[in-house]
Amino acid sequence: MKNILTTLILFFIALTTNAQTAREYLSPVASPQASVSQNVGMTKISVYYSSPGVKGRVIFGDLVPYGELWRAGANSPTIIEFSTDVKIKDKTLRAGKYAIAMTPRKNGNWTIDLNKEGKYPFAYRKDGKIDMEAYNADLAHSFDVEIVTWDNSIERLTYFIDANDNKVANVNLLWSNAIVSFQVDTMPEEHLKRFAKTLE
Secondary structure: OHHHHHHHHHHHHHHHHHHHHHHHHHOOOOOOEEEEEEEEOOEEEEEEEEOOEOOOOOOEOOOEOOOOOEOOOOOOOEEEEEOOOEEEOOEEEOOEEEEEEEEOOOOOEEEEEEEOOOOOHHHHEEOOEEOHHHHHHOEEEEEEEEOEEEEEEEEEEEEEEEOOOOOEEEEEEEEEEEEEEEEEEOOHHHHHHHHHHHHO
């Protein structure tokens, strides 16, 4: 009798655990994972991010405060990956993965940071504040862009990559009433020259 009772208790625990796991697995997440990739020249550019919704909220200047570092997505760090070396604003970046962070500003000039360690700003939090010295030490590049605002509203944060002239791509973030874009020069001529030298 004791063995039967023990078996029933274990079966009930397993059933409850499995049911809870199934509910968690089947429940839609608030900010689903997303990604976008585009071949440009000889380079593959990919962005991996979480996609929060507006949900009737004021996003920029409220949910995402002006003048503060933002991870350019939700949940985990937003990652951009380049399969070859690229150039952004006259600075060459090695092939690899970088975390994107942004500092929104009310005047429309935003700063975009690319973290070479793939970390987002909260990873540098110390005593309730971001340790800017440590944060800046891991920056591969930091540059300003002028954003575009419009009267329409994009519900879900979305990235897309425009191959443009198949040499210089536009990487774009759209969310709420803002469009944030920056150009990535994939340097196909330089890569072709390097490739030709390997054949000599």
